[in-house]
Amino acid sequence: VKGVLAVGTGLGLTIGVHDVTDPSEPEGLDVIVEVRAAGIALPDLLLIDGAYPGVERADRHPVGIEFAGVVADIGDGVTRFSVGDRVCGMVYPPQGAASERLVIAEGDLGRTPSRLTDIQAAALPSAFMTAHCVLFRQGAVRPGERVLVLAGASGLGLACIQLARAAGAEVYAAASAGKLEALEGMGVARALDYAEEGWHESLPELDVIVDPLGGDSFALSYSLLRAGGRLVCLDAITRHPEPGGTDFRREPGDIRFDPIEMLIAAKSVIGVNMPALWEVDGGQGALMEQACGHVERWTIEPVVAATFAIDDVHSAIDYVRQRRNIGRVVLTL
Numbered sequence: 232v233k234g235v236l237a238v239g240t241g242l243g244l245t246i247g248v249h250d251v252t253d254p255s256e257p258e259g260l261d262v263i264v265e266v267r268a269a270g271i272a273l274p275d276l277l278l279i280d281g282a283y284p285g286v287e288r289a290d291r292h293p294v295g296i297e298f299a300g301v302v303a304d305i306g307d308g309v310t311r312f313s314v315g316d317r318v319c320g321m322v323y324p325p326q327g328a329a330s331e332r333l334v335i336a337e338g339d340l341g342r343t344p345s346r347l348t349d350i351q352a353a354a355l356p357s358a359f360m361t362a363h364c365v366l367f368r369q370g371a372v373r374p375g376e377r378v379l380v381l382a383g384a385s386g387l388g389l390a391c392i393q394l395a396r397a398a399g400a401e402v403y404a405a406a407s408a409g410k411l412e413a414l415e416g417m418g419v420a421r422a423l424d425y426a427e428e429g430w431h432e433s434l435p436e437l438d439v440i441v442d443p444l445g446g447d448s449f450a451l452s453y454s455l456l457r458a459g460g461r462l463v464c465l466d467a468i469t470r471h472p473e474p475g476g477t478d479f480r481r482e483p484g485d486i487r488f489d490p491i492e493m494l495i496a497a498k499s500v501i502g503v504n505m506p507a508l509w510e511v512d513g514g515q516g517a518l519m520e521q522a523c524g525h526v527e528r529w530t531i532e533p534v535v536a537a538t539f540a541i542d543d544v545h546s547a548i549d550y551v552r553q554r555r556n557i558g559r560v561v562l563t564l
């Protein structure tokens with residue numbers, strides 16, 4: 232079967248379609264999925280570049296961590312899915328989501344909401360599972376609260392905006408200048424260009440801030456919270472000074488929080504690492520059920536920025552590297 236691999240490193244890195252191992256006959260709880268579409272996003276670039284924490288970069292590195300497709304075969308212990316069911320979910324290396332076929336445990340799979348195309352469903356797993364954890368499991372957003380989403384036009388950012396609005400929050404978002412109109416179209420109270428000096432000065436005090444930027448941004452976000460506020464930390468990419476800049480190195484900075492100051496201010500700083508949370512929350516499938524449930528209940532559609540055929544994977548990766556995406560870039564297989 233065909234799949235996308237990143238071969239080599241640094242200047243010698245090539246990304247293309249190769250023959251990859253066909254998953255063997257399914258056993259026990261295995262489900263074989265024929266993949267129809269796979270999401271490509273910033274975390275894929277971190278994986279390709281060997282900058283993803285805790286994941287060893289192999290010489291022939293499989294690309295893609297989220298997919299949507301159809302069940303092609305099942306092991307004899309599988310009870311929740313049948314051949315032909317539409318499913319979506321996430322896999323990590325040594326498997327890649329941008330492969331024609333993959334194997335996954337039935338407990339890790341989600342059922343694709345019936346309204347969604349496979350392309351939309353490939354944009355769902357990472358963004359909506361994480362948005363669920365950020366807003367509801369950890370951020371405990373309540374109706375009427377004010378939420379600020381940084382990197383608001385990312386796949387995750389837009390999922391947070393959609394879910395927070397559906398939950399009755401007043402939502403603010405910040406992103407690169409070229410993406411503000413799209414954010415306004417998503418119904419945010421205000422969209423701000425975070426490359427502008429003093430961009431945050433007109434904001435009201437906030438209850439929840441979703442921050443994947445890290446470094447100085449964590450300190451700024453904390454200062455924007457009102458009493459009872461929650462800062463949800465997701466990553467430490469550094470905001471590139473130039474719109475369209477491709478510098479996404481992790482710079483955690485030396486920010487420190489003082490628990491005595493935090494208790495006096497009644498503010499919280501919360502970490503979200505999705506795989507760590509699904510370990511304690513009954514597995515990936517349980518979180519996928521939550522994520523797909525929100526999309527069904529609130530008639531939300533994941534935002535697809537652009538689609539590329541698998542043979543054009545370079546263009547998909549360049550699109551993400553150049554920060555052009557508003558929502559999720561999707562490869563079709």
Ligand SMILES: NC(=O)c1ccc[n+]([C@@H]2O[C@H](COP(=O)([O-])OP(=O)(O)OC[C@H]3O[C@@H](n4cnc5c(N)ncnc54)[C@H](OP(=O)(O)O)[C@@H]3O)[C@@H](O)[C@H]2O)c1
Pocket residue numbers: 271272273274357358361382383384385386387388405406407410443444464465466467468469470471475476477478479480503504505506551554555556558559560
């Ligand atoms: N902790 C977790 O469990 C978890 C789970 C999922 C995702 N995340 C994190 O959430 C963030 C968004 O993920 P995603 O999958 O939604 O990504 P995505 O759809 O590929 O969007 C990435 C966006 O991030 C923004 N960005 C801000 N600073 C950037 C920089 N220095 N370089 C490149 N892009 C930058 C860009 O939008 P602008 O041009 O508007 O700035 C870019 O379009 C990532 O940092 C990811 O690692 C964390």
